[in-house]
Amino acid sequence: MTFAQIIIFLCGISNFWAHKAVMETDHPFVRDSKEYFGKYMGKWGSLSIEFMLLLAAFIGAAYFGIYAIIIYVIYSGFNLISAWVLLTGRI
Secondary structure (H helix, E strand, C coil), rough: CCCCHHHHHHHHHHHHHHHHHHHHHCCCCHHHHHHHHHHHHHCCCCHHHHHHHHHCCCHHHHHHHHHHHHHHHHHHHHHHHHHHHHCCCCC
């Protein structure tokens, strides 16, 4: 396993953790999103999109190297910040 794969794997774990934590809250934004997107994507739709992004990051790292890693790390950072904002009640 290369260093790039380890970084992407750890970011993927943090993204899935944040996603699960946010989906288990009773925040009004989350409730409305589940209701709206649940009609179109079903129960596992948002997790499948998260998985596709993780898979794209792995493939991108193989073809584009450091650029794909940087983009996925930035995405993960924004993902964790938004989860922190929702979970701490700042929104």
